[in-house]
Amino acid sequence: MAKKPDPPPQPLTPAQTVWLLATGLMATAPLASQVPTWLTVVAAGAFLWRTLLAWRRLPLPPRGLLITVTLAATAGVFLHYRTLFGQQAGVALLVVFMALKQLEARAARDGFTIVLLAYFLTLAQFFEDQSIPIAATMIATVLVATAALASLADAEGHPAALLRLTGRMLAQATPFLLILFLLFPRVQGPLWGLPRDAYAGLTGLSDSMAPGTIQSLAQSDAIAFRVVFDGEAPPKRAMYWRGPVLTRLDGRLWRPGDTRRLDAPPYAPLPGSPAYAYTITLEAHNKPWLFALELPETLPPDAFFTSDFQLHARKPVRERRRYTLTSYPQVGFAAEAPAVLAAALQLPAGMNPRTVKLGAGWTALGNPAERVERAIAFLQAQRLTYTLRPPLTGEHVADEFLFDTKRGFCEHFAAAFVVLMRAAGVPARVVTGYQGGEKNPVDGSWVIRQSDAHAWAEVWLDGRGWLRVDPTAVAAPARIEADLAAALPEGEPLPLFARPGFDCLRALRYQWWAINNRWNQWVLGFDPERQRALLARLGMNSPDWRRMTVWLAGLSGLVLLVLSAAMFWRRPRLDPEERQWRRFTRRLAKRGLPRQPWEGPQDYAHRVAKELPGAADDIRAIAALYASLRYGHAAPDALAALRRRVAHFKP
Amino acid sequence: MPSSPNATPLAAVLAAANGIILGKERQIRLALACLLARGHLLIEDQPGVGKTTLAHTLARLLGLDFQRIQFTSDMLPADILGISVFDRETGRFRFHPGPVFTQVVLADEINRATPKAQSALLEAMEERQVTVEGETRPLPQPFFVIATQNPAHQLGTFPLPESQLDRFLMKIALGYPDRAAERALLEGRDRRSLLAETAPILSAGILLAEQQQAATLRVSPALLDYVQALVAHTRGTGQTGLAPRAARGLIAAARAWAHLAGRDHVLPEDVQAVLPAVVGHRLAAAGEARDAEDIGRALIEAVPIP
Numbered sequence: 001m002a003k004k005p006d007p008p009p010q011p012l013t014p015a016q017t018v019w020l021l022a023t024g025l026m027a028t029a030p031l032a033s034q035v036p037t038w039l040t041v042v043a044a045g046a047f048l049w050r051t052l053l054a055w056r057r058l059p060l061p062p063r064g065l066l067i068t069v070t071l072a073a074t075a076g077v078f079l080h081y082r083t084l085f086g087q088q089a090g091v092a093l094l095v096v097f098m099a100l101k102q103l104e105a106r107a108a109r110d111g112f113t114i115v116l117l118a119y120f121l122t123l124a125q126f127f128e129d130q131s132i133p134i135a136a137t138m139i140a141t142v143l144v145a146t147a148a149l150a151s152l153a154d155a156e157g158h159p160a161a162l163l164r165l166t167g168r169m170l171a172q173a174t175p176f177l178l179i180l181f182l183l184f185p186r187v188q189g190p191l192w193g194l195p196r197d198a199y200a201g202l203t204g205l206s207d208s209m210a211p212g213t214i215q216s217l218a219q220s221d222a223i224a225f226r227v228v229f230d231g232e233a234p235p236k237r238a239m240y241w242r243g244p245v246l247t248r249l250d251g252r253l254w255r256p257g258d259t260r261r262l263d264a265p266p267y268a269p270l271p272g273s274p275a276y277a278y279t280i281t282l283e284a285h286n287k288p289w290l291f292a293l294e295l296p297e298t299l300p301p302d303a304f305f306t307s308d309f310q311l312h313a314r315k316p317v318r319e320r321r322r323y324t325l326t327s328y329p330q331v332g333f334a335a336e337a338p339a340v341l342a343a344a345l346q347l348p349a350g351m352n353p354r355t356v357k358l359g360a361g362w363t364a365l366g367n368p369a370e371r372v373e374r375a376i377a378f379l380q381a382q383r384l385t386y387t388l389r390p391p392l393t394g395e396h397v398a399d400e401f402l403f404d405t406k407r408g409f410c411e412h413f414a415a416a417f418v419v420l421m422r423a424a425g426v427p428a429r430v431v432t433g434y435q436g437g438e439k440n441p442v443d444g445s446w447v448i449r450q451s452d453a454h455a456w457a458e459v460w461l462d463g464r465g466w467l468r469v470d471p472t473a474v475a476a477p478a479r480i481e482a483d484l485a486a487a488l489p490e491g492e493p494l495p496l497f498a499r500p501g502f503d504c505l506r507a508l509r510y511q512w513w514a515i516n517n518r519w520n521q522w523v524l525g526f527d528p529e530r531q532r533a534l535l536a537r538l539g540m541n542s543p544d545w546r547r548m549t550v551w552l553a554g555l556s557g558l559v560l561l562v563l564s565a566a567m568f569w570r571r572p573r574l575d576p577e578e579r580q581w582r583r584f585t586r587r588l589a590k591r592g593l594p595r596q597p598w599e600g601p602q603d604y605a606h607r608v609a610k611e612l613p614g615a616a617d618d619i620r621a622i623a624a625l626y627a628s629l630r631y632g633h634a635a636p637d638a639l640a641a642l643r644r645r646v647a648h649f650k651p
Numbered sequence: 652m653p654s655s656p657n658a659t660p661l662a663a664v665l666a667a668a669n670g671i672i673l674g675k676e677r678q679i680r681l682a683l684a685c686l687l688a689r690g691h692l693l694i695e696d697q698p699g700v701g702k703t704t705l706a707h708t709l710a711r712l713l714g715l716d717f718q719r720i721q722f723t724s725d726m727l728p729a730d731i732l733g734i735s736v737f738d739r740e741t742g743r744f745r746f747h748p749g750p751v752f753t754q755v756v757l758a759d760e761i762n763r764a765t766p767k768a769q770s771a772l773l774e775a776m777e778e779r780q781v782t783v784e785g786e787t788r789p790l791p792q793p794f795f796v797i798a799t800q801n802p803a804h805q806l807g808t809f810p811l812p813e814s815q816l817d818r819f820l821m822k823i824a825l826g827y828p829d830r831a832a833e834r835a836l837l838e839g840r841d842r843r844s845l846l847a848e849t850a851p852i853l854s855a856g857i858l859l860a861e862q863q864q865a866a867t868l869r870v871s872p873a874l875l876d877y878v879q880a881l882v883a884h885t886r887g888t889g890q891t892g893l894a895p896r897a898a899r900g901l902i903a904a905a906r907a908w909a910h911l912a913g914r915d916h917v918l919p920e921d922v923q924a925v926l927p928a929v930v931g932h933r934l935a936a937a938g939e940a941r942d943a944e945d946i947g948r949a950l951i952e953a954v955p956i957p
Contacts, residue, residue, distance in 0.1 A: 575873075597955030600919035631871045632916030 011106060013155045017054045019148035019162075020114045021047065024102050026141040027118035028095050030125045030134065035092040036080050042073055046099035053103075061103055070100050091124045111152045118145040130320075130524050132516065143170060175559040183535075183552040185545035186528040205243050205432050205453060207287065209254040211390070211397055214432065215409040218388055220450035223283055224434055225291060226517055227446040230277040230324075234293065236436050238329060240456065240468060241291040241448060243433035245308040247343050251351065252397050254415060254430050257308060257343045265307070266334045267465065269297060273330035281520055282321045288313045291433060291448075293327035294468065300325065307340055308429065309466075320524055333465025336427075341460060344427035352398040352419050359423025368461050371424045372469065375417060379474045382406060384413070386476030413471035414455040427460035431468070442514040576639055577629035580646045584622055591651045601627045615651050622646060661687075661861060661911055664712045664852050671708050671845055672701055674832025678823050680911060681928050682709060682797070686858075687865045687907035690820020690900060691776050691796040693761075693811075693932065698801065700825045703757060704842050706797040710755035713858050714851035715793065718753040720772075722764035724809075728771035732781050746783065751775050754791050754855060758798040762808040772796070773815050793858055813933075820900050821925070822932035822943060865910035870902055870917050876957040877919050878902055881926070884954045885934060893930055901929050919956045926951060 012020070025047055032040045046069075053060060073096040074084070081089035098117050105111060122141045125134055147166040151157055157165075206213065225241075233239075247257030269275070276293060290303055290311040299305065300323035303313050313321070347356060358378070362371045385407045393400040398416040401408045408416075414430045421428035435454035437446040456470040522530075540547070574582070585595040585604070593611055595604045605623030609616035625642040628634045635641075661683070668679045682705060685692045694702050703719065710717035720731060733749030750756065751772065758772055775781050776796050780789045798819065801808060816822070828836060839845075853861075878898055886892030893901075902917070904925035909917045930950065931943020 596952070598923075598952050600923065600956060602918055602920050603923075627918055628916070630873045631918050632869055632914070 027121040043099035217453040241434040269328035417471040684907040688903040693819040693822040706757040715754035821928040
């Protein structure tokens with residue numbers, strides 16, 4: 001560029017300003033849940049201010065004021081996050097910048113900044129939430145941002161025309177999107193979401209249990225995982241999704257035992273045991289354990305068994321994860337390690353004296369199996385009530401539950417039963433996880449929600465191994481046979497999706513879940529394994545990243561070629577009168593009277609009319625209508641008249 | 652060729668002109684279109700085919716005053732533009748306007764004069780005003796120059812340079828009359844006396860209004876596409892193509908042609924009708940001595956109507 005004083009930049013037109021405001025709003029609004037409230041207010045204020053200025057055609061605020069506000073907001077972000085880096089602070093900062101940039105958008109250059117920022121923030125929308133609605137929002141944001149870009153290039157552009165142009169551009173980009181999605185070499189690990197703070201504050205089972213822990217989960221609609229059975233599914237009452245196993249009791253708190261040093265005892269499916277093959281899509285829950293039906297035979301890659309048959313990933317599950325298992329409900333155990341059995345007998349001294357006394361009374365019974373039966377019979381006899389709102393208990397949880405309040409949630413049942421068994425000298429422990437689930441009739445998949453969280457117990461019987469005992473089933477069989485809603489007395493608060501009724505919504509909901517499931521499996525869960533499987537099905541066996549890159553480049557080139565060829569060959573879009581005219585001339589050409597490419601309508605009509613005196617009037621009229629439409633001042637109905645005439649024209 | 656309704660005065664002019672100059676319908680029409688488009692006309696032909704008569708007839712029928720300047724090799728610019736003469740009675744210089752201060756000027760055998768004299772006229776044509784001795788005087792309205800020139804190969808001529816040729820909107824040839832027309836010419840009365848008896852049909856005022864009206868005819872985007880395609884085709888071939896001025900001239904001439912046909916919009920046919928006359932001399936000037944008609948025809952047939 002020549003060295004001369006820069007010409008004053010072209011100020012933004014009102015239309016461009018509106019486009020940029022829309023772009024900024026669309027890019028930042030979905031992020032409102034990711035940034036602190038005060039920041040949302042600041043950003044909304046900036047947008048509102050800018051809108052007002054544009055409305056009233058007032059000048060933009062002075063630079064000094066903007067710098068002050070920007071510094072203050074940056075300081076606010078720093079105070080809130082204690083850093084300016086990292087995902088959350090970075091997004092917050094960019095939201096601030098986007099909002100304040102609107103207030104100094106004077107020329108096209110500022111517009112470009114806003115659009116680029118919008119593209120980046122669009123990506124940030126995916127950090128928090130990767131659902132279909134967010135993906136739709138992202139596409140809409142990209143559409144508007146690109147249209148804003150187009151309006152910066154073409155200040156006169158009509159909004160609809162700009163959107164059309166952008167839509168066409170995005171449509172042309174779609175084949176590349178698909179190719180890149182399918183073929184771009186995948187890395188193991190989250191594609192979106194930075195590992196550090198991506199999944200802070202997710203709900204799920206924790207590795208300890210106190211009264212109220214599971215009860216709090218029962219209020220949550222959040223999905224824990226989805227299951228697709230390959231073949232037959234077990235009956236719902238047998239669906240025990242095993243999670244953390246809690247062996248150690250510290251006062252009121254149940255904790256996992258020290259399991260890592262020991263290997264899981266060998267076990268084998270009993271002959272005649274049914275086998276269930278299934279694939280679980282586990283939501284991120286920021287804890288290392290995986291869930292499985294009791295008990296899986298094989299391990300998913302990158303996972304191991306603890307000595308109490310807990311399926312563990314090597315790292316916390318911070319992204320949605322799919323794994324396939326085969327489980328056998330009936331297994332036979334070899335001997336259990338003495339240390340494990342000893343741990344399963346531990347009781348804190350001086351706690352739950354009444355329960356311990358009761359259990360200890362049964363030690364006289366020689367057979368541990370009998371002791372278990374006695375305990376179950378005792379629970380039944382106590383007429384315990386299953387409720388989501390158990391009364392608060394003091395230190396001796398099991399005592400108060402069994403003898404005083406007699407009202408409890410599954411954790412009370414399981415904990416009290418385990419205490420009772422231990423006192424009776426039977427090794428026992430609490431198992432937490434999920435029970436049951438909801439089947440989606442649309443695609444046959446099962447959805448297991450946090451409200452399905454459950455706690456049960458298992459006891460060790462020599463010769464038979466670990467046996468599951470669900471004390472809740474004793475008191476409230478409906479919890480296991482049907483679902484939580486059926487088991488609870490009328491009027492207990494329940495999450496929306498667990499409530500019965502709402503039948504009209506239910507069908508819609510199932511559809512939505514089915515779509516979501518597909519989305520999770522095929523879009524979000526498109527990991528290296530899936531990619532390999534898909535490519536193998538397409539005939540690319542054992543593709544490595546080099547071959548995939550070659551394919552990627554080749555296919556992209558091919559699509560580019562096809563698109564350019566289509567654009568190159570596509571005849572210019574014809575005006576309606578031109579289309580009619582061509583129809584007309586084609587018909588005459590079939591009669592051996594083709595129009596020369598350089599022949600004007602009047603000359604052509606004149607020539608042809610002489611050859612076809614019978615159709616001369618029609619020919620002249622059509623040519624006159626066409627000429628008036630294309631070159632002159634046409635009457636309002638001329639096009640319709642031309643269409644009619646051409647349609648009826650039979651040379 | 653589309654026939655225009657006889658009701659319009661312009662059609663009456665054409666009919667009357669055709670009664671005087673026989674067998675030259677097309678050339679008369681082009682000449683009138685050139686005048687309507689505010690262009691100037693160059694006629695290249697043999698002496699004695701009726702160039703002067705054409706110019707005179709148009710001037711007469713349109714009610715314009717007319718002067719003929721015979722260009723010679725010893726001609727000076729003052730002979731065309733006029734001169735200031737000292738008036739002894741008033742003691743001042745008085746400007747005697749030259750023959751160029753006329754509505755229709757016939758510049759006969761323009762290529763006989765030296766380039767200096769030629770350019771004096773051509774500048775007046777372009778500017779539509781004359782500056783003599785520091786004073787600028789406007790030329791009358793309308794102002795129409797019909798220049799004639801002998802074919803370039805004749806002796807004692809100074810061919811007009813390309814830049815000057817460009818000042819003429821059209822160049823036409825009259826050509827020999829065909830057999831029937833010549834017979835009628837020979838049988839009929841002397842053209843001059845016939846002309847002297849003819850009454851004007853139009854006046855300068857009406858003609859100016861017609862010029863204005865012609866300039867507002869609708870030229871649709873599709874037609875502009877066509878004109879641009881034509882112009883682009885001449886530029887693509889390596890030789891000198893048509894300048895934007897030529898494209899503007901083409902549109903103006905096509906408008907005038909369509910106006911003569913009584914239409915309110917311009918068709919590709921109008922462009923094609925005036926094209927050889929408008930572009931022939933501009934393209935042929937680039938070296939080849941081809942007939943303007945051939946050049947125009949070749950161009951038309953090479954470019955499809957978009």
